[in-house]
Amino acid sequence: MLQHTGNQFTDTTLSTAAVLANDDKALESLYTANFYKTEAFIVANSGTAEEAKDIFQEAFIAVWQNVKAGRFVPQNGSSLEAYLFQIAKYKWYDHLKAAKKINVVQLDDGPFVEAASNEEEEKYMESVQHHFKNLGEPCKQVLTLFYYMKKSMANIAAAFSWTEATAKNNKYRCLQRLRSLVVEKK
Amino acid sequence: MPPAPPQFGGGKKINTLDTNYIISADEFSSIEQYLLDETSAEQKLAFENRMSRDILLTSKVQEVKLLLAGIEKASLKERLDSYHAGIEKMPSQNNQGKTIPLRKKWLVAASVALLVAVSVWLYSSQGNKYEKLYATYFKPDPGLMSAMGIGDNYLFNKAMLDYKTGNYKKAIDEWSKLKTSTDQNDTLNYFLGAAQQADGNNAAAIVLLQSMASDATKPFYKDACWYTGLALLKQGKANEAIPYLEKSGRPESSELISQLK
Numbered sequence: 001m002l003q004h005t006g007n008q009f010t011d012t013t014l015s016t017a018a019v020l021a022n023d024d025k026a027l028e029s030l031y032t033a034n035f036y037k038t039e040a041f042i043v044a045n046s047g048t049a050e051e052a053k054d055i056f057q058e059a060f061i062a063v064w065q066n067v068k069a070g071r072f073v074p075q076n077g078s079s080l081e082a083y084l085f086q087i088a089k090y091k092w093y094d095h096l097k098a099a100k101k102i103n104v105v106q107l108d109d110g111p112f113v114e115a116a117s118n119e120e121e122e123k124y125m126e127s128v129q130h131h132f133k134n135l136g137e138p139c140k141q142v143l144t145l146f147y148y149m150k151k152s153m154a155n156i157a158a159a160f161s162w163t164e165a166t167a168k169n170n171k172y173r174c175l176q177r178l179r180s181l182v183v184e185k186k
Numbered sequence: 187m188p189p190a191p192p193q194f195g196g197g198k199k200i201n202t203l204d205t206n207y208i209i210s211a212d213e214f215s216s217i218e219q220y221l222l223d224e225t226s227a228e229q230k231l232a233f234e235n236r237m238s239r240d241i242l243l244t245s246k247v248q249e250v251k252l253l254l255a256g257i258e259k260a261s262l263k264e265r266l267d268s269y270h271a272g273i274e275k276m277p278s279q280n281n282q283g284k285t286i287p288l289r290k291k292w293l294v295a296a297s298v299a300l301l302v303a304v305s306v307w308l309y310s311s312q313g314n315k316y317e318k319l320y321a322t323y324f325k326p327d328p329g330l331m332s333a334m335g336i337g338d339n340y341l342f343n344k345a346m347l348d349y350k351t352g353n354y355k356k357a358i359d360e361w362s363k364l365k366t367s368t369d370q371n372d373t374l375n376y377f378l379g380a381a382q383q384a385d386g387n388n389a390a391a392i393v394l395l396q397s398m399a400s401d402a403t404k405p406f407y408k409d410a411c412w413y414t415g416l417a418l419l420k421q422g423k424a425n426e427a428i429p430y431l432e433k434s435g436r437p438e439s440s441e442l443i444s445q446l447k
Binding site: 022024027028031032035053057060061064065121124125126127128129132133137141143144145147148149151155156158159160169172175178179182183 | 205209211214215249252253254255256257258259260261262263264265266267269270272273344347350351352353355
């Protein structure tokens with residue numbers, strides 16, 4: 001179980017476990033407890049609230065990916081919260097640099113750099129995310145419940161009032177539909 | 187030694203993602219089991235041996251891995267938007283930080299701490315007892331069978347699916363949107379209350395459930411009595427909870443009431 005004190009995790013190891021499991025409550029706490037700090041930083045450095053939201057969400061996804069891939073493991077004195085803020089800061093500096101709003105001589109990304117994947121893979125992933133949005137609710141629900149929320153097929157079948165075999169078949173059809181949208185557009 | 191499975195963001199990568207093939211349901215299932223680590227050690231080894239001999243299978247595994255990672259990321263993005271919608275409804279912490287002077291902040295913090303300490307001192311013993319009883323007896327309403335239909339029913343059922351899979355916040359968001367157009371819908375009000383309670387928002391749950399628990403002609407009358415009683419108990423109002431629990435007709439209600447008297 002996660003132990004919370006208000007909105008703060010008391011144990012970074014547990015919060016790492018929560019990230020790995022896509023624990024909705026824990027992720028929401030991580031989000032809500034840390035957004036305002038990033039927003040304050042970005043607004044104080046030539047940004048808007050809308051830009052803060054985008055940068056924070058990008059940073060959040062990067063943290064999530066890095067924790068899942070084992071690229072970030074909280075050590076003594078470090079935490080997910082600090083890591084999230086660091087990534088958001090670096091992303092904002094990068095944004096300013098790209099928009100030529102500041103002269104950044106050298107920013108050391110250090111341990112915060114995201115692992116590069118090749119361009120083909122990047123494009124494929126982006127396409128999956130793009131087409132997922134327009135996949136239709138039942139398919140989105142089934143895929144999210146299984147792959148993101150880690151619900152069992154029995155659980156999904158019960159929620160839709162399907163048999164387990166139907167649920168499995170529908171999941172495959174949804175995947176095929178998503179894949180065909182992605183592959184066609186390549 | 188079989189090659190290591192392709193790793194997204196690391197390990198050996200194929201340069202060109204060739205997707206000009208069909209992945210059958212069975213093949214997809216075995217790839218998925220491998221990627222989700224649902225195979226035995228022997229099956230895993232055998233699968234990796236097949237991959238080392240079959241470049242097409244390696245490509246398919248790599249593609250499915252990206253497909254599943256993309257779905258997970260897209261799902262997370264949707265959750266983040268939902269979290270953000272939630273914090274936008276809260277008062278801005280930034281504004282508070284900018285407008286309250288430091289000394290005043292300390293005073294506010296000290297007052298809050300004192301209030302909390304007094305409240306804890308006053309209510310902790312009884313509160314703990316009621317909390318424990320609530321935790322023992324409260325189980326969210328199992329919800330309704332849902333089928334994807336059209337119109338408002340479609341939207342209602344979509345949110346029912348969220349409710350039944352424990353995604354109470356999303357169900358609350360969706361049902362709240364419907365409430366504006368169909369305010370007197372008892373089913374909607376009942377399940378909105380049920381979702382609020384399951385999400386830990388007892389005060390909001392009581393507002394929705396209590397009116398239904400006061401009218402025996404309402405369709406969810408007995409259930410509304412049970413859950414209103416429990417919500418009041420959670421708030422430490424045992425005396426107010428008892429009449430509702432009595433009217434609920436639940437087999438476990440008398441046992442619970444005997445522990446409150």
